[in-house]
Amino acid sequence: MNNTQKLLKGSLSAVILKLLSENERMYGYEICQKVKEITAGQMRITEGALYPALHKLEGEGILTTHTEVIDGRARKYYSIAEDQQGNAVNRLSQIQEFIQQLQLVLTPGKVLTINA
Amino acid sequence: MKITQGQYFEIEEFFTEKCRLVETEFIEEMVDHFTDGIEHRMTDGISFNSAIDQTVEEFGGIKTIRKMQWEFQKAFVKKQVREWWVLSKEYLKKPKIYRTILISLTVTLLTFYVCLFTSGHSDPKHFLSGFISGALIAPIVFVLAYFVQFYLGWFRSFGLVKAQHFVNAGISISLSTTSILLFVVIDELHLVMMIKALLLSVLWSVILMLYLATIDYSRKTGADSWYQMR
Numbered sequence: 001m002n003n004t005q006k007l008l009k010g011s012l013s014a015v016i017l018k019l020l021s022e023n024e025r026m027y028g029y030e031i032c033q034k035v036k037e038i039t040a041g042q043m044r045i046t047e048g049a050l051y052p053a054l055h056k057l058e059g060e061g062i063l064t065t066h067t068e069v070i071d072g073r074a075r076k077y078y079s080i081a082e083d084q085q086g087n088a089v090n091r092l093s094q095i096q097e098f099i100q101q102l103q104l105v106l107t108p109g110k111v112l113t114i115n116a
Numbered sequence: 117m118k119i120t121q122g123q124y125f126e127i128e129e130f131f132t133e134k135c136r137l138v139e140t141e142f143i144e145e146m147v148d149h150f151t152d153g154i155e156h157r158m159t160d161g162i163s164f165n166s167a168i169d170q171t172v173e174e175f176g177g178i179k180t181i182r183k184m185q186w187e188f189q190k191a192f193v194k195k196q197v198r199e200w201w202v203l204s205k206e207y208l209k210k211p212k213i214y215r216t217i218l219i220s221l222t223v224t225l226l227t228f229y230v231c232l233f234t235s236g237h238s239d240p241k242h243f244l245s246g247f248i249s250g251a252l253i254a255p256i257v258f259v260l261a262y263f264v265q266f267y268l269g270w271f272r273s274f275g276l277v278k279a280q281h282f283v284n285a286g287i288s289i290s291l292s293t294t295s296i297l298l299f300v301v302i303d304e305l306h307l308v309m310m311i312k313a314l315l316l317s318v319l320w321s322v323i324l325m326l327y328l329a330t331i332d333y334s335r336k337t338g339a340d341s342w343y344q345m346r
Contacts, residue, residue, distance in 0.1 A: 028145065029152040047149065048176040052187035059191030061198060067144075073124070073151060074144040 012045065012053045014095040017080065017088045020063070025079040028054065054078055062087060117158040119151060127151060127168065135181050136266050138276045142188045146181070182266070189279040196283040196337070203336070204329035219324050224317035231313035254289055258282065280337060287330050295323040 019034055020026060026034070028050060035045050057063040057078075064081045067074050080088045119127075127150050131137045137146075150171055157167035175181055207216045262277045302315045 027148070029149045046176065047174065048180045048184060051145070051184050052191075055188045055191035059194040061195070070148075071118075073148055075148050076141070076145045 011095060012049055013057060014092060015045070016050075016053060016057065016078075017062075017092055020078060020080050021088060021092070025066075025077040027075050027077050062091075117155055119155055119158070119164065123154075123164050124151065126164075127154070130168070130172075131181070133269075135178050135185075136269070136272070137182070137185050138265065138278050139185055139188060139192070140278075141192075142185050146184075189282075192279045193283055193286075196280070196333075197287070199336070200283070200287060200329060200333045203332045204326055206332075207325045207329060215328070216321075216325055219328075220317070220321040223320045223324060224314075227317040227320060228313045231309055231316065254285065258285055284330070284334060287333075288327075291323055291326055291330070295319065 015035060016031065019031055023034075028047070031054075032045050032047065032050060035043055054063065058065060061081060062084045063078045065076050065078055067076050069075070124147075127147050128143070130150075131143045131146055137143050150168070153171045153174070154164065154167040157170060158164060162170070172178070172181075175184075206212050258277060258281075261271075262282070264271050265277060298319050299316065302312060302319065305312065307315075
């Protein structure tokens with residue numbers, strides 16, 4: 001696993017929520033392909049990380065699922081639960097805020113005060 | 117390039133026989149993902165066998181797939197218990213509240229009758245403590261069977277233990293054990309018989325209500341047995 005993938009794993013739920021807030025519903029393979037497409041192949045979500053993250057969000061009630069038969073096989077679609085739209089937005093803004101703070105810390109020339 | 121039906125069954129067999137997965141919902145999701153990935157590779161001119169090998173490798177191997185099922189089961193149990201809890205809370209709302217009132221009244225009358233008129237006739241604690249000891253065997257057998265099914269292929273011919281059965285069995289055993297333990301605790305308290313009877317009425321009413329919610333849950337999920345044959 002390279003460094004980009006390690007960083008991605010930590011913010012996987014944010015990626016999933018962002019994609020699902022833009023697309024009404026998506027299935028696992030589609031999410032993997034979408035990330036690859038958006039980042040022009042620079043980022044790749046591994047299946048071993050994606051599905052546990054999806055199932056965890058489903059277990060927490062943030063995502064809902066429904067299954068449809070496509071080409072003779074069951075396909076499980078994920079979408080943000082109706083009563084969790086606000087929660088998803090909150091989570092996203094928290095992560096965005098964290099990234100901004102991280103950028104501040106990593107920007108050269110900034111004077112930092114770290115409280116122990 | 118689309119895969120054939122035979123190749124589809126081969127993918128399914130990979131999960132059920134080679135990986136020895138048990139969760140139908142998870143297997144279906146994996147088969148769908150695999151099929152997409154393999155078809156994509158086959159379009160690029162790769163053979164079916166190479167495509168399946170590459171896809172397995174991409175997933176991180178059989179061990180990772182089994183670990184993924186474990187994560188699925190954890191999330192599944194959490195989701196199911198939440199669903200059960202939602203169904204339980206419905207017994208405090210209309211229209212099910214009428215059923216709750218009826219049950220509570222019946223249970224209260226019965227408890228008061230037993231406490232006030234049959235006291236000293238029998239000692240139910242001997243029977244109940246035996247019941248608790250007996251009930252404890254069930255989770256042990258369940259957990260053993262759950263792990264054994266991954267390592268002994270022949271064991272699976274008897275059936276599979278899935279997360280759904282864990283939820284049903286877990287809730288049922290927890291309810292019966294909790295109710296008996298609380299009964300023993302209340303019975304041991306040095307309280308006036310009327311107060312004791314009142315506490316027991318509340319206990320049995322709540323437990324009965326939660327049992328009814330468990331039946332509703334079983335009906336909803338179709339998990340009508342703890343142990344399901346293949």
